[in-house]
Amino acid sequence: MSTPEPKSRTEQLDINQKTEAIFSGGRPVDRDYPYIPPDYKVHxxxxxxxxxxxxxxxxxxxxxxxxxxxxAPQKAPEPLLYFTDLPWERVQFNPGTAGVVHDPDDGLFKMWYWQGLANEPFNTSQVLCYAESNDALHWEKPLRDDCLPFQEHTATNIVHPDISQSGLALNHDRSDPERKYLLVNWPPKTAAKRAPGSPRLSSVDASPDGIHWHNISEESPLPHHHEQKIIWDEGIQRYIGYSQYSHHQNFLYRKRQIGRQESADFINWSPKEVVLSADWDANLPPDLEMHDMSVRKVGELYIGITSEFMAEPFWQEREGHNWRDQAFSRLGLYTSRDGKRWQRVGGPEPWVDTGSPGDQDYGFACFTPAGELVHNGNLVIPYSANPQKQSWLNQGSPTPSYPPEEFDRRRQAWQARQSLRPDPEPKRAVGGLILREDGxxxxxxxxxxxxxxxxxxxxxxxxxxxxxxxxxxxxxxxxxxxxxxxxxxxxxxxxxxxxxxxxxxxxxxxxxxxxxxxxxxxxxxxxxxxxxxxxxxxxxxxxxxxx
Incomplete structure (x- = not known):
């Protein structure tokens, strides 16, 4: 009996290389042109x-x-991760996922999330923490003596002391057991020690178990920033990472957009290219900005979940440049066949909207991790669920907000509301979205x-x-x-x-x-x-x- 002609596991890479060879003159144009299909015998x-x-x-x-x-996904009735009054959670429990993995070795679902140790908005005092689960819905924070101590507490779930804007992935190359997990990171405490005017720091760490980390690259020449979401793409034999491209890196581009980079070794990354922007879609409102995007790949289909930063009409100013920093966030859904050209699914409405007043995600639904967590027919997608929007109403802004009269009016209205019915102390959480498997x-x-x-x-x-x-x-x-x-x-x-x-x-x-x-x-x-x-x-x- 004959055997089926196998589908190339690097089909996209094969097409890219064939296209480059034809366009450079290194290979003649064949009968399929203008199509450039893979070189299969069965056509x-x-x-x-x-x-x-x-x-x-x-x-x-x-x-x-x-x-x-x-x-539409169902929101889990209870958060996947929530405040549990651990000593290191009492100052600023603001969890966001750096990465999730279904470990092929022990079968556990594993999550790494950041949280602050100082009540400040600039993420300069964050640590990386670890949680695990048997079903992707019920998570535990294991307290281990071999984790990093906090004050007098020796048993914690803190695994990295200096973390911000990070992305974590399972290494596809398992030849070195000391590099099972990989982490790209902007370590703020380390960066603060650099000389003024130094380029943005982007370091890479590795770990054999997700608990004990060591540095393998102090700096990448083309740094990441703002919540890198990374997967290994078998089709092009590269890691691909998506992160925010915005005023955080260059004030020339005031709008938050999604940038893409790729790497063969997780250390040396390509220049970031913008692959998704609300500026390109007239069906979207102009106040929508793309805060971050996580990607998972099913066959040759890329599925992207964007955090949509719905900016309010208040502008910050620095050196003549404006940007907006007050918003609520919802989730949008996109697809692509090459990881670069994206199409919105379902029209201009959000895929997942914020909750009702008083709900855990009333203010911010954002920060989904890359990849998929599937168990017993359920697909679980963690996301940051915050009861309050991002704003400067309850704290001093680092730069003035314009127009000042309208901003002051909004702040006074917020203060009046607080005097009548104060918000409970906000406890952010990692919520869960549940779909049918492949649903x-x-x-x-x-x-x-x-x-x-x-x-x-x-x-x-x-x-x-x-x-x-x-x-x-x-x-x-x-x-x-x-x-x-x-x-x-x-x-x-x-x-x-x-x-x-x-x-x-x-x-x-x-x-x-x-x-x-x-x-x-x-x-x-x-x-x-x-x-x-x-x-x-x-x-x-x-x-x-x-x-």
Missing amino acids: FPHIGTDRQLFLDNFILDHLNGVKRELC WAKLVPEYETGQVYTKQFVFEGDTLRVNADCSYGYLQVELLDPTLTPYEGFSAELCDPLIGERDQIWHTVRWQGKSDLRSLWNKPVRIRFTLCEVSLFAFKFFVSMSE
């Missing part, structure tokens, strides 16, 4: 065993009586029944699974040839209807009890799904049997 898109989602139209060709609905978007019948046609592709694996809610209706699948005729044995009439309980996530597709698809290897396949009162979230091919 159809290869999807391998990648999960296929429906957040964009990459895999979809036609919807007949079916509509796409964007899935970013779903395909549903407009009424009762409908059909979904995918594009043509070739696949690997021998079995097809679909992620669907079949608790009320049923789903049938057929595999079509280029004439849109079902391949022999794979028609809808022969497909065993998929039904199941609501909590069943994945369903194996069978035709008269058989699931073996090896006869279709290297043949162009188009799937036609027939939906009868079901929701379809994703599909994938997988290997269920040995050769």
